[in-house]
Amino acid sequence: MPKRPIGVFDSGIGGLTVLKELLARLPGESFVYFGDTARVPYGTKSAETVLRFSRENVRLLLDRGVKMVVVACNTASAEALPQIEGEFPVPIIGVIEPGVRAAVQATRSGVIGVIGTAGTIRSEAYQRGIRALRPEAKVIPKPCPLFVPLAEEGWVDHPVTREVAREYLSVYQDSGIDALVLGCTHYPLLKGVIGEVMGEGVRLVDSAVETALAVERVLQANGIRGGGGDRFHLILSDTSPAFEETAARFLGRPVSGVELVSV
Amino acid sequence: MPKRPIGVFDSGIGGLTVLKELLARLPGESFVYFGDTARVPYGTKSAETVLRFSRENVRLLLDRGVKMVVVACNTASAEALPQIEGEFPVPIIGVIEPGVRAAVQATRSGVIGVIGTAGTIRSEAYQRGIRALRPEAKVIPKPCPLFVPLAEEGWVDHPVTREVAREYLSVYQDSGIDALVLGCTHYPLLKGVIGEVMGEGVRLVDSAVETALAVERVLQANGIRGGGGDRFHLILSDTSPAFEETAARFLGRPVSGVELVSV
Numbered sequence: 001m002p003k004r005p006i007g008v009f010d011s012g013i014g015g016l017t018v019l020k021e022l023l024a025r026l027p028g029e030s031f032v033y034f035g036d037t038a039r040v041p042y043g044t045k046s047a048e049t050v051l052r053f054s055r056e057n058v059r060l061l062l063d064r065g066v067k068m069v070v071v072a073c074n075t076a077s078a079e080a081l082p083q084i085e086g087e088f089p090v091p092i093i094g095v096i097e098p099g100v101r102a103a104v105q106a107t108r109s110g111v112i113g114v115i116g117t118a119g120t121i122r123s124e125a126y127q128r129g130i131r132a133l134r135p136e137a138k139v140i141p142k143p144c145p146l147f148v149p150l151a152e153e154g155w156v157d158h159p160v161t162r163e164v165a166r167e168y169l170s171v172y173q174d175s176g177i178d179a180l181v182l183g184c185t186h187y188p189l190l191k192g193v194i195g196e197v198m199g200e201g202v203r204l205v206d207s208a209v210e211t212a213l214a215v216e217r218v219l220q221a222n223g224i225r226g227g228g229g230d231r232f233h234l235i236l237s238d239t240s241p242a243f244e245e246t247a248a249r250f251l252g253r254p255v256s257g258v259e260l261v262s263v
Numbered sequence: 264m265p266k267r268p269i270g271v272f273d274s275g276i277g278g279l280t281v282l283k284e285l286l287a288r289l290p291g292e293s294f295v296y297f298g299d300t301a302r303v304p305y306g307t308k309s310a311e312t313v314l315r316f317s318r319e320n321v322r323l324l325l326d327r328g329v330k331m332v333v334v335a336c337n338t339a340s341a342e343a344l345p346q347i348e349g350e351f352p353v354p355i356i357g358v359i360e361p362g363v364r365a366a367v368q369a370t371r372s373g374v375i376g377v378i379g380t381a382g383t384i385r386s387e388a389y390q391r392g393i394r395a396l397r398p399e400a401k402v403i404p405k406p407c408p409l410f411v412p413l414a415e416e417g418w419v420d421h422p423v424t425r426e427v428a429r430e431y432l433s434v435y436q437d438s439g440i441d442a443l444v445l446g447c448t449h450y451p452l453l454k455g456v457i458g459e460v461m462g463e464g465v466r467l468v469d470s471a472v473e474t475a476l477a478v479e480r481v482l483q484a485n486g487i488r489g490g491g492g493d494r495f496h497l498i499l500s501d502t503s504p505a506f507e508e509t510a511a512r513f514l515g516r517p518v519s520g521v522e523l524v525s526v
Contacts, residue, residue, distance in 0.1 A: 038312050039302050044415070046502040049301050052525070146423075149412040152307070160409075160430065163423050239309040262315070 002226045005030040005233070006215065007061030007069040009054075012040035013243065014148075014185030015072030016250035018095060018208045022070070023232065023251065025212035026219075030229035032064045033072075038237035038263055041148055042075040043117020043184065050119060054080035056263060058088055060235075066090065067224050070215055074099075074184050074207075075117050078125035091218050098214045099181050099207030100129035104137070106179040106203045111138045113172050113202075115194075116183030118143045126183055140175055144168045144184075151189040161190060165197045172198065181205045237263040265489045268293040268496070269478065270324030270332040272317075275303035276506065277411075277448030278335030279513035281358060281471045285333070286495065286514065288475035289482075293492035295327045296335075301500035301526055304411055305338040306380020306447065313382060317343035319526060321351055323498075329353065330487050333478055337362075337446050337470075338380050341388035354481050361477045362444050362470030363392035367400070369442040369466045374401045376435050376465075378457075379446030381406045389446055403438055407431045407447075414452040424453060428460045435461065444468045500526040 006026075008019055012035050019033050034057055036042075042050050054076045058069055068091040071077045077094025085092045103112050103126075114126040121143040130139050146164050155161045172180070180202050182188055188206045195204055219225040234247060236258055247255040269289075271282055275298050282296050297320055299305075305313050317339045321332055331354040334340045340357025348355045366375050366389075377389040384406040393402050409427050418424045435443070443465050445451055451469045458467055482488040497510060499521055510518040 038308060040307075044303075045301060049501045145416055146409075146412055146418075149409055153408055155409075160423060160426050163426060167423065238312045 001067055002224050003229070004065050004067040004226070005032045005229070007032050007034070007064065007066030008072050009034040009036065009057040009061060009069070009076070010073040010185060011035070011042040011075065012037050013240070013246055013250070016247055017185050017188050017206070018070065018072035018211055019232065020251050021208040021212040022215060026216060027230050028225070028227045030226065031232040032061060032066055032235065033232060034060055034235045036237050036263060037240050041117070042073060043119045043148060044145060045119065047079040047119065047123065050076055050079040051083055054084055055087070058084060058092065060261065062088065062090065068092070068215070068218060070211065071095065072185060072211070075119040078120045078123035091222060093211070093214055093218055095185065095207045095211050096125045096129060098210030099183065099205060100126060100133060102207055102210040103130060103179050103181045103205045104133045106205050107137070109176050109178045110134065110136060111140065111176040111178065113175070113177045113180040114139060114141045114183050115144045115168070115180065115187065117148065118145055120183050126181060140171065140177060142168060142171050147190055148184065148186045151186045156189050157192055161193050162197065165190070165193050169194070169197050177202060179203045179205055181207070233259065235259045235261055237261055264330055265487050266492070267328050267330040267489070268295045268492070270295050270297070270327065270329030271335050272297040272299065272320040272324060272332070272339070273336040273448060274298070274305040274338065275300050276503070276509055276513070279510055280448050280451050280469070281333065281335035281474055282495065283514050284471040284475040285478060289479060290493050291488070291490045293489065294495040295324060295329055295498065296495060297323055297498045299500050299526060300503050304380070305336060306382045306411060307408060308382065310342040310382065310386065313339055313342040314346055317347055318350070321347060321355065323524065325351060325353065331355065331478070331481060333474065334358065335448060335474070337448060338382040341383045341386035354485060356474070356477055356481055358448065358470045358474050359388045359392060361473030362446060362468060363389060363396060365470055365473040366393060366442050366444045366468045367396045369468050370400070372439050372441045373397065373399060374403065374439040374441065376438070376440045376443040377402060377404045377446050378407045378431070378443065378450065380411065381408055383446050389444060403434065403440060405431060405434050410453055411447065411449045414449045419452050420455055424456050425460065428453070428456050432457070432460050440465060442466045442468055444470070496522065498522045498524055500524055
C-alpha cells in the first residue's frame with residue numbers, strides 16, 4: 001500500500017499548481033495526475049454535473065491503484081467532496097479545507113475575501129468553512145468567471161486582465177479585508193495582477209502549500225507514507241498542444257509521455 | 264417523414280441564434296435543440312474530441328426521430344461535419360458553408376476576415392471554403408478565444424469587451440477587409456462592440472440567416488418539407504439556471520420544460 005501512487009485530479013491544468021507543491025513536499029511519493037481537459041471547465045457547470053464527473057475521475061484513479069485521492073480543483077472540492085469522501089475505499093481530500101485554514105491564519109482584521117468560479121462561490125464551501133473556524137469572521141465572496149479563460153489565454157500580465165481584476169475586485173474597496181483566498185487553482189497564475197490591484201496590505205492565500213501539508217498528515221495518520229517514489233504520470237481526457245510545455249513550466253521539470261483517455 | 268422534427272445541436276446556447284432564424288424561416292417545422300452544456304466549450308478542444316462529441320449528439324437527435332440535423336456550432340461544423348455527414352441516414356448540414364457563401368457575396372474588396380474559436384480557425388474550414396468559391400480572395404483568420412466567455416458573462420457592451428475586441432481585431436487594421444465572418448454562434452451577441460471596433464466599412468457576416476435558407480433547400484430537395492409544426496423542444500446536458508431566460512431572449516418567445524439528459 002505505501003508504495004502505491006497518490007491520485008490527483010482537476011478539471012484541467014490548474015491542479016498542476018497543487019501537484020507542484022505535492023512533489024516539493026513529498027519527495028518519496030509517486031503521483032498519477034488526471035486532468036479532465038475534455039470537459040473543462042467545471043466552474044460554470046451545475047453541482048450535479050460536477051459531482052458526476054468527480055465520481056468518474058475518482059474511479060479512473062482507483063483503477064490506477066492509487067492509495068489516496070487529492071481533489072486539486074476548488075469547484076469539485078466544494079461541490080462534490082462532501083458527497084464522495086465516504087463512497088470510496090481510500091482517503092479523499094480537497095483544497096478547500098486547507099485553504100480555509102490558511103485564510104484564517106493569514107487574517108488579522110477578520111475580514112476575508114474569497115474569489116473563485118461561479119460553482120465554488122455558489123456552494124458557499126469557503127464561507128461555511130471559515131465561519132466554522134472563526135465564527136466572528138466576515139467573509140466577502142466574489143465569483144470571477146473570466147479569470148480562468150484569461151489565464152488559459154496566457155494573458156497573465158495584460159492590461160485587459162488588470163481591467164477585469166479591477167472590476168471584479170472593486171467589491172473589496174474599503175471593505176477592510178487583509179486576506180484574499182485564491183479559490184481556484186488557476187488563479188495563482190494571475191497572482192501578479194491580483195496582488196497589484198489588491199495592494200500590499202492584502203495577503204493572497206494559495207491553498208496548494210497547505211494542501212500538501214494536509215496530504216502528508218493523512219498519509220501519516222493512515223500509515224501509508226511511501227518511499228522511493230518521486231515520479232509522476234500525467235493523464236488527460238483531451239489532447240492539449242501546449243500541455244507538456246505548460247506542465248513543465250508549472251512543475252519545474254521536463255514532462256513527456258502524457259497519456260490520453262476517453263471519458 | 265415530413266412531419267418529423269429537425270434536429271439542431273450546439274456545444275451550448277450559442278446555437279439558439281441559428282434556431283431563431285430557423286423558426287422565423289420555416290414556420291411549418293418542428294425542432295429538437297440539443298445544447299451540450301455539460302461539455303461546453305468545444306472551441307478550445309481537440310478535433311478528435313469534437314468529432315466524438317458530435318457523433319454522440321447526432322445519435323441523441325436520431326433517437327428523437329429527427330429527419331435532418333443542423334450542426335449549429337462552428338467548431339463542430341469545421342472539425343466534425345466532413346467526417347460525419349456520410350455516417351448517418353439523414354441529411355446533416357453545418358453553418359460553415361452558408362457562412363462562406365454569405366461572406367463571398369458580401370465582399371467587394373475580396374479581402375475577408377474570419378473570427379472564431381481556436382478550433383474553428385485551426386481547422387481552416389472557412390479559409391478553404393472561401394478560396395474554393397473565390398480563389399483570388401484573401402482571407403485573414405483570427406482566433407478570439409475570450410469572446411465566448413465574455414458573451415457568457417453577459418459583458419456584451421462592456422469596456423473590457425471593447426478592449427479585448429480592439430486587441431484581437433487590430434490584425435485587421437489597414438488590411439482592406441470589407442467583410443468579417445462571425446465564425447462562432449456566440450459572436451452575434453457581441454455584434455455591437457465588434458461593429459464599433461471594425462467601423463462602418465466592414466460588413467459583419469452572421470451565418471444564421473444563410474443556414475436557415477440552406478436547411479430549406481435541403482428539405483425541399485429531399486421532399487421532406489413539413490407542415491403544421493412550429494414547435495420546439497430544448498434538451499441540455501447540464502442544468503443552466505439562466506438558460507430559459509436566455510433562450511426566451513434569443514428566440515423571442517417564452518421557453519419552458521427544458522429536458523435534461525446525461526452525456
